[in-house]
Amino acid sequence: MADLLFRRLALIGVGLIGSSIARLCRLRDDITSEIVATARTAATRKTIARLGLADRVCDTPAETVAGADCVFLCTPVGTYGDIAAAIAPALARDAILTDVGSTKQSVIRDVGPLLPEGVHFVPGHPIAGTEQSGPESGFAELFQGRYAILTPTPGTDELAVERVAEFWRRAGSTVEIMEPAHHDRVMAIVSHLPHLIAFTICGTADDLQHQSMRDVLRFAASGFRDFTRIAASDPVMWRDVFLNNREALLEMTQRFIEDMTAMARAVRWGEAEYIVDKIERGRRIRRNLIAIRQA
Numbered sequence: 001m002a003d004l005l006f007r008r009l010a011l012i013g014v015g016l017i018g019s020s021i022a023r024l025c026r027l028r029d030d031i032t033s034e035i036v037a038t039a040r041t042a043a044t045r046k047t048i049a050r051l052g053l054a055d056r057v058c059d060t061p062a063e064t065v066a067g068a069d070c071v072f073l074c075t076p077v078g079t080y081g082d083i084a085a086a087i088a089p090a091l092a093r094d095a096i097l098t099d100v101g102s103t104k105q106s107v108i109r110d111v112g113p114l115l116p117e118g119v120h121f122v123p124g125h126p127i128a129g130t131e132q133s134g135p136e137s138g139f140a141e142l143f144q145g146r147y148a149i150l151t152p153t154p155g156t157d158e159l160a161v162e163r164v165a166e167f168w169r170r171a172g173s174t175v176e177i178m179e180p181a182h183h184d185r186v187m188a189i190v191s192h193l194p195h196l197i198a199f200t201i202c203g204t205a206d207d208l209q210h211q212s213m214r215d216v217l218r219f220a221a222s223g224f225r226d227f228t229r230i231a232a233s234d235p236v237m238w239r240d241v242f243l244n245n246r247e248a249l250l251e252m253t254q255r256f257i258e259d260m261t262a263m264a265r266a267v268r269w270g271e272a273e274y275i276v277d278k279i280e281r282g283r284r285i286r287r288n289l290i291a292i293r294q295a
Helices: 015-027 042-051 061-065 075-090 105-114 158-170 180-206 209-219 221-230 235-244 246-268 271-290
Strands: 006-012 034-036 070-073 095-098 121-124 123-124 145-149 175-177
Touching: 006 015, 006 061, 015 034, 015 042, 042 061, 061 075, 070 158, 070 246, 075 105, 075 235, 095 105, 095 123, 095 158, 105 121, 105 180, 121 158, 123 158, 145 158, 158 175, 180 209, 180 235, 180 246, 221 271, 235 246, 246 271
Parallel strands: 006 034, 006 070, 070 095, 095 121, 145 175
Antiparallel strands: 123 145
16 A cells, blocks of 8 residues: 555635545545645534544634644645634645645745645646535546645645555556646636637526527527536636736736637628638647547
């Protein structure tokens, strides 16, 4: 059996990602010997206990991290600053603090300055998820065949980075090290902008007159259904993602608006060659995703 990675692993937030981490740790015997968890509401904490996702469920983040050698932040990124301030005095020396948030510059900005000396901060982002949320939505296989991106700042303890990387490898993920600003720009186009578009197009449909909206729902083709799946994602999480990756998201949104305007102009003026080129480029991207098994 491989060496145990962590003696005690603490989870702050047990939604889709947090509960999937907990289930993974339950499934494998080489990650941790104890899981301690907390959540914002008493109802969620009761659900965590009922599902057996943790050995102990605590009422506060500070109580949860006490004595843990690894702590995962699995809440919306907008909460990280307050949580970091609350847990900082309770973090053990040499503990590793990591996260699963979809923005990285904001996480480093909000968390890093609050941590005491001797705590190793390794920001992370598993590129995995569904539109579901809550502790009952997770599954241990969520991370298999996916990427996990780590964005440590210069000077971060290399052993701490390797231990977090090894956690994700044992989860079935491929680990990439990336500069935080580059991560945020990449996520803006591959994740954040598509969600922004999905929420917007569903809002547009919802604003239609009653009969039109009924027909939209009755005759929804696969394209619109795909948008509704994305738009079913957690609103608080995505609000925080949009606001905390504001600059990169606005840059990609402006690029998209310009390209969308050009496409609309081509449709208006019958520029068939331009339209076909755009469609072919989309088909090529899809083929490439399939080739690298990320489809």
